[in-house]
Amino acid sequence: MKIYQTHMAPNPRRVRMFLAEKNIEMDYQEVDIAAGDNLTPEMRAKNPTTKVPFLELDDGTCIGETVAICRYFEEIKSENPLMGRTALEKAQVEMWQRRIEFHLLLPVSMCFVHTTGYFKDRMKPVVEWGDISGQNAVTYFEELNEHFSQSSYLVDDYFSIADITLLCSIDFARVVKIRINEEYTHLLDWYARVSSRSSASA
């Protein structure tokens, strides 16, 4: 099996970090999305959404969407679970995963594609929406800082896929010059703790 990915993009990093935490070795094939390598008929046949990353199994079955790929590996390798250990914890991981996606990763992505024009050959940027999205992402840091004043990780003291999503979102936000305000010391402490995991450089 192998994963098609673009090394610099945030979603492939989420998968690489997830697999590193679970000690799963993987072959990666680089896809140059800026050059449109993901848009060829051969690639669309494997992955109709054209998004990276996607997983190709040995029988040719392809699985797209970051969290779907992670779920596959969570299911086939149960050691070191990152998506929860009990019913309640699985629900809490799902809740935080989605909060981080909707309140941070998606707004940062909107800010990126609508204000930089990076994909202007394949979509129409709306700069006002990009600017608002960036402001929404910044606002969310305050809530996260408050959360980490009470909790080591997003779900209590349990490191999960939601923390991986948060780290990758924060680092991705640098491309649109969004950084954590230095007064958010609890969030910065969490950031230092998670950034220092060996999986963070996967």
Add this chain to the structure above:
Amino acid sequence: MKIYQTHMAPNPRRVRMFLAEKNIEMDYQEVDIAAGDNLTPEMRAKNPTTKVPFLELDDGTCIGETVAICRYFEEIKSENPLMGRTALEKAQVEMWQRRIEFHLLLPVSMCFVHTTGYFKDRMKPVVEWGDISGQNAVTYFEELNEHFSQSSYLVDDYFSIADITLLCSIDFARVVKIRINEEYTHLLDWYARVSSRSSASA
């Protein structure tokens, strides 16, 4: 336990339909989001994102995010699984769930909030972005029609939570006058099949 919800909104319907498919009885408490009942200090303490639905367990623990609530019940009541039965199927359900969310439910929601001004007291609508989002949702119907020319449900012949999300997204799209073009017969066949399930009226 009980679920706080707004009956007319699409995400609470996803949860009601999920629970109906699993034969789980539930108490629901109606929240008038248009009147801002979700924005009170008491409600924010339970549910900081202010979104509906959210689940309150008997010990006071609250779980927000539609899919997190569904995952909790999938875990505590394994009969009639709606989130996949094997590792591969769980990944495929997750993939389709997210495709429907990102390519249909989210664009329809963007079209709704940015073109109708429904929440203009609490966000700044960007009409151009709302219009583009609506067009993107319409475009996705073509891909879905093609998919259902080969498959009874989103994941082969297995009815899943992803089909629930799709039905609720299509019905929600009516509020912004987006309907399935009559030439998309495969998608319309799927729609008729899923709409006729008793859970669809939950």
